[in-house]
Amino acid sequence: MAGLEDLYREIILDHYRSPRNKGELETPPAHRTEGFNPLCGDEIVVYVDTDDDGNVNDIKIGGQGCSISQSSASMMSAAVKGKSVEEARQITSAFKRLMSIHETSVGGDGSEAEADDLEIDPDIKLGDLEALQGVVKFPTRIKCATLAWNTLNQAFDEIDEA
């Protein structure tokens, strides 16, 4: 099963089995946003607490999903916690680029193709998240990997609008 080891790296399975920042935050002050993968039924709930200076003070993840969507959410939470919203958005863009969004097709869903065209700071390091690179070879799984990120972005948008 050569292909499978590409997809299911050890670190991914580790985050799946021991998810970081799992749980809920009180709302308010935190903001709660739900995301769905309409194809497979995965649900993500992102609780994010930002302060007046635009920093992600805390983040918690709820919901159910496959190893890819859950581990991606777990790694995301670790990557953005304590960062500024601006940096978090940059990491999101960098991650989506890693997922080849814009270059490869995902099929059927408007949102992916509309990924934002932010200039990405070359200093952004994805670290552990790079382990998800193998997902690119499994096109339908890209939606699993990006679910949490799209939900986080939506949470930021909702906070901005409020």
Added chain:
Amino acid sequence: MAGLEDLYREIILDHYRSPRNKGELETPPAHRTEGFNPLCGDEIVVYVDTDDDGNVNDIKIGGQGCSISQSSASMMSAAVKGKSVEEARQITSAFKRLMSIHETSVGGDGSEAEADDLEIDPDIKLGDLEALQGVVKFPTRIKCATLAWNTLNQAFDEIDEA
């Protein structure tokens, strides 16, 4: 053009060129019913004047259509004029049987397949109308040949209901 001579018998062309009973009747006392062939746009208007004893005192035909629908209407008017409504319905059934309705398929149109199941008097003679038999070999033209008859039947139904 062997096939064509089957379809366009001389008597058919004669009725087409010199239609019998063409015109209108005053309504009331006559009854006016329109029929359409939705496929080709042919229109038939049947004016029929029945008396209290259930006889077709007079009939006139209006509308536009192809040689088959026009000649069939013309022959029909000649065949039913002066007959009782009951006889006229019998002739209609006999004519539809000649058109193989029930046995062959016509396609798409509910009304044809629902042709009534009257017992047909074996004494009914179709006479000139037999010339239309060739139409059976040209399935789409069956609708042309039966348009006037369906319209007449509808007129009788409307008179019955009134």
Added chain:
Amino acid sequence: MSNDTIDVAAIRRDFPILAQTQDDKRLVFLDSAASSQHPQQVLDAMNDVYLNSYANVHRGVYQLAERATSAYENARKSVARFIGAPSANEVIFTKNATEAINLVAQAWGRANLGPGDAVVLTLMEHHANIVPWQMMAAEIGFEIRWIEVTDDGQLDLSNLDQLLDGAKVLAFTAMSNVLGTVNPVERLTAAAKAAGAITVVDACQSVPHFPTNVVEMGADFVAFSGHKMLGPSGIGVLWGRMEMLDAMPPFLGGGGMIVNVTRDGFSADAVPGKFEAGTPPIVEAVGLGAAVEYLENIGMEAVRKHEVELTAYTMRTLTERLGDDLILLGPSEPAARGGVFSLAFADVHAHDVSQVLDEHAVCIRPGHHCAKPLMKRFDMNATARASVYIYNDTDDIDALADALVAARDFFAL
């Protein structure tokens, strides 16, 4: 082999796609509940139209058009015969079952439902038999009532009379696409009739697998799709009782569904034309006609018997090989269900199971199967669903079991 058993090896030879290998492994296709594969006979029938007799239907007098029209109308007759419809004119071709149900919910619904009315659905419906009613409920303001589902995946009919009291519609699936549950169609239609409600049966999962007689079902409307019964994509069927279809307004407007059009308005054609606006899926209907003939040649009794046997084998094998590690939703009695198996491991997500199975060339489908209210009822967000058809045999089930064992082991802590 006796007359009522089917020769799977011979059938497989008719399905070119099943001969392929994936990484040198025999392809094991267990996703027919989503969409089935196609025998060469169906492809030949469609190619024959395109190569020899293609034209738009119902409008030409030339020979190609006559041949295309009669091929299309003969398909209508074949489908009518297959489902026991009293008249071919009661068979309306749509693009899929979803359009068929929307046609009823929207065209019949707008003409017949009002605020304060009630429509009864079951909790095991596919979204295709939920969302159209929810859309109309939002527009019109009627109530939707739900027949609950028991723990072993049956409809809970204990309060049926109460649910039907004052209801105008009962819409339900003949067989669950998630649980495999075969519902008591005749009991349900009879109860609805007694309560004065019309019935809409989603027969997507039953028509391909069971002998069907719409008159015996006692329904007013029956919807199904061609692509789940060996037919092509792009074609579905709405059967309706003529009386209902006659009295209903049209759904889509356009060419082919009118008797006359003036500046001031239009008059609709007779059924079925009234409901087939625009150029229909001509060649797709012909393909479905060929699929129906293929199934008739096998015999639907034999199809059902094969599937009950394979269902029993599947349940036995999965229990033997995976025991308590694997949850199988739905009724435990093979004869009470169709060949649809929704599986779940406690610790491995359906999506991951499917991925491992794909490595074994075993094709199954993970997800909510367009039945989210039902998934919620069982507190799941996804299952891995395997489903069988005439071309599946015990080898396929053994391969499924092997691959499931591998999936469990791969993700074992």
Added chain:
Amino acid sequence: MSNDTIDVAAIRRDFPILAQTQDDKRLVFLDSAASSQHPQQVLDAMNDVYLNSYANVHRGVYQLAERATSAYENARKSVARFIGAPSANEVIFTKNATEAINLVAQAWGRANLGPGDAVVLTLMEHHANIVPWQMMAAEIGFEIRWIEVTDDGQLDLSNLDQLLDGAKVLAFTAMSNVLGTVNPVERLTAAAKAAGAITVVDACQSVPHFPTNVVEMGADFVAFSGHKMLGPSGIGVLWGRMEMLDAMPPFLGGGGMIVNVTRDGFSADAVPGKFEAGTPPIVEAVGLGAAVEYLENIGMEAVRKHEVELTAYTMRTLTERLGDDLILLGPSEPAARGGVFSLAFADVHAHDVSQVLDEHAVCIRPGHHCAKPLMKRFDMNATARASVYIYNDTDDIDALADALVAARDFFAL
């Protein structure tokens, strides 16, 4: 042959159906305006899916499903490129153009039109662009206004501003399927925009024959069918500006168009999923994608040039051979029209003309061509319509003229 001319003989070799004879006569197919024929490349693309890569789309993780999904989505991209759509997600697959127009009239219409509003149509519309609006007018109570048609078959735009005053929608055909008239699309969309009306362009007869750029057209919605542009039956396209599609409610409800469904309601998916309820015409979309690539290889400029030349030849030949016996509707300038010829003899009905032509293996269509209000305008109930495409040449036109002469003589008094 230069680069912008087309090689009809080479093209004809790609269309197996055109090689057939009828009573030893070469088949002369002149009914492409109703539905066109299919190059082997389109049939091969569809067979390839059925033989190698068929599965339901968007829902499986196994390789067949991945391949089917990407074939389907690649077709969307091909169509988007062909019509100059800014995003592939603006391309919605329907079963035909009629469904596409109904989608706009019903889903956009119910959300945006009210009593007292006005919708402007032209008198040369196909029923597909009349009846959906009449159905909504009857439901909602808005007014329908008509752009008249001049004697030479052009839109009478003298009172356009007045007609558009206060109108919410202008829906019109880019090219008449009866008269061949090519309408001034950009002028009409600009006038509508200035008046605050949205525009719906019925591009059934233009997309197959002209280079198309939906952005330059300036329309909000554009509808067309696959089966008139070398594609299979069972597939149509609605293109819409993303902003419009985003803001609209869905049309059909079911699987594949939702993000979530609960007992209490549903939330709709993003465009295009929102408008593609149920299993879509998967293989039909792939066939349309292949058709688009076939046309791109020829080049739409070359297609148009060929048709203008053939139109000029047709008009010249018919005049020479039949003179005043034959009436040809529509504009007299070949460059102002498409290759659609509605013909009428004073004394021979179109149905009879077609019948005689069929004996000569010449396939044309008699009738009202689903444009009864237009026929009435010209005081006719039927014409005999011949129409050309890339596989027609001057031999076909000569055969048409011969057969018309024979028809006239057969029915001569």
